[in-house]
Amino acid sequence: MSNPFFEWDDALYSVGNATIDKQHQVLLDILNRLHALIHDGDGIKNTTETAALMHELTKYIIEHFSYEENQMQASAYPAEKIERHRAEHDFLTAKVQAFERRLDNADPTVLEEMLPYLYGNWLIQHICISDMEYRPYIQS
Ligand SMILES: [Fe+2]
Numbered sequence: 001m002s003n004p005f006f007e008w009d010d011a012l013y014s015v016g017n018a019t020i021d022k023q024h025q026v027l028l029d030i031l032n033r034l035h036a037l038i039h040d041g042d043g044i045k046n047t048t049e050t051a052a053l054m055h056e057l058t059k060y061i062i063e064h065f066s067y068e069e070n071q072m073q074a075s076a077y078p079a080e081k082i083e084r085h086r087a088e089h090d091f092l093t094a095k096v097q098a099f100e101r102r103l104d105n106a107d108p109t110v111l112e113e114m115l116p117y118l119y120g121n122w123l124i125q126h127i128c129i130s131d132m133e134y135r136p137y138i139q140s
């Protein structure tokens, strides 16, 4: 087993809420499993399991985003910040869903675009910038 692509680091990624931290770890874990599945030696391969794992990722992202939005809503986090955060969630969801659809349709070029995106900084950046902003409001 090679090292996981994303390694959780409490000091860098914790938003101070145990449930949300756990959900972020699950997201990184799904991405790590997907990475291990697609990378085959020096090459990449696409199997039916890839699409299944992408479904798992999308489903979990939607659950996680909605959990976070509910937590923000239930806190004193300012409404305009919640709106901006929600818009970012919607954007990221649409992005991942588009890749999911292309995988389902066996688009031959999907991996070339999907891999740099998924294994770029979209999620870490979202956690470290946008999620971190609600940290003082949502503690556990
Ligand atoms: Fe999050």
Ligand SMILES: [Fe+2]
Pocket: 065, 068, 085, 089, 126, 130, 131
């Ligand atoms: Fe978020």
